[in-house]
Amino acid sequence: MFDSGVGGLTVVRAIRSVLPGEDIVYLGDTARVPYGSKSPRTVERYSLACQQFLLDRGVKLVLIACNTASANALPALVAASPVPVIGAVEPGATSALAATRNGHIGVIGTLGTVRSGAYAKAIAARAPEVQLVALACPLLVPLAEEGWTDDADEIATAVARRYLAQLFARDPLIDTLVLGCTHYPLLRGVLERVASELANRPVAVVDSATAMANAARDALRSAGAPDLARRAAGRLDCFATDATRLDELAPRFLGEARTAMTGFELVDL
Ligand code: DGL
Numbered sequence: 001m002f003d004s005g006v007g008g009l010t011v012v013r014a015i016r017s018v019l020p021g022e023d024i025v026y027l028g029d030t031a032r033v034p035y036g037s038k039s040p041r042t043v044e045r046y047s048l049a050c051q052q053f054l055l056d057r058g059v060k061l062v063l064i065a066c067n068t069a070s071a072n073a074l075p076a077l078v079a080a081s082p083v084p085v086i087g088a089v090e091p092g093a094t095s096a097l098a099a100t101r102n103g104h105i106g107v108i109g110t111l112g113t114v115r116s117g118a119y120a121k122a123i124a125a126r127a128p129e130v131q132l133v134a135l136a137c138p139l140l141v142p143l144a145e146e147g148w149t150d151d152a153d154e155i156a157t158a159v160a161r162r163y164l165a166q167l168f169a170r171d172p173l174i175d176t177l178v179l180g181c182t183h184y185p186l187l188r189g190v191l192e193r194v195a196s197e198l199a200n201r202p203v204a205v206v207d208s209a210t211a212m213a214n215a216a217r218d219a220l221r222s223a224g225a226p227d228l229a230r231r232a233a234g235r236l237d238c239f240a241t242d243a244t245r246l247d248e249l250a251p252r253f254l255g256e257a258r259t260a261m262t263g264f265e266l267v268d269l
Contacts, residue, residue, distance in 0.1 A: 135166055
């Protein structure tokens, strides 16, 4: 699995709960994070280098934890990989379509993810009648990294309200909000509360992580990989391209699964 940085560890959590016996190789491209503000061409180039690093380690499946990389580089990554590649966008769209009751979906993500239109395309391909509005929320990544994520945090609440008010102004009927970024699950409580306040009714908040884990399980099954469900907990080997703030940030995103982590090894791509 790779991500632009450590945010993708939120996806590691989900993978470890659905596929606990699998060994995971995680690469965070911390030297070049953020991807969210970069051009599609640059994101594609960085993503190909990340994927090659994993392929060189003999992985049987590649998971793109990063929404920005998934939204901008999936076709190039699939073309360059001899093993199956699963991005974050399709699973996120699956979760959203399963959750919506009225067919009004809001998506929030980085600039790169929103500009790509990837969620709109994924949803339109499966449910053309669904209405989707998407909004870039660049301040949410630094908030999550600072740890200002508490449900009652006044700054997180104010930022969430400023962004989500724009989203609900565009479609007041939104009943499902997709967290289209690795970092946003840390702000789930605030986002859910503010969205529900703005809508005046409960809004379902979904992300890609669990649906990605289910897609990974299905891909491994259909590739005939042995079922490791009953094996003892798998290894979690983490690599990164820069060490800055790793020790502070990684545990925040990994949550309970951090006991499985042995630390980061620094690599050059
Ligand atoms: N991992 C990115 C994503 O999910 C967020 C951080 C970044 O901009 O690189 O879109």
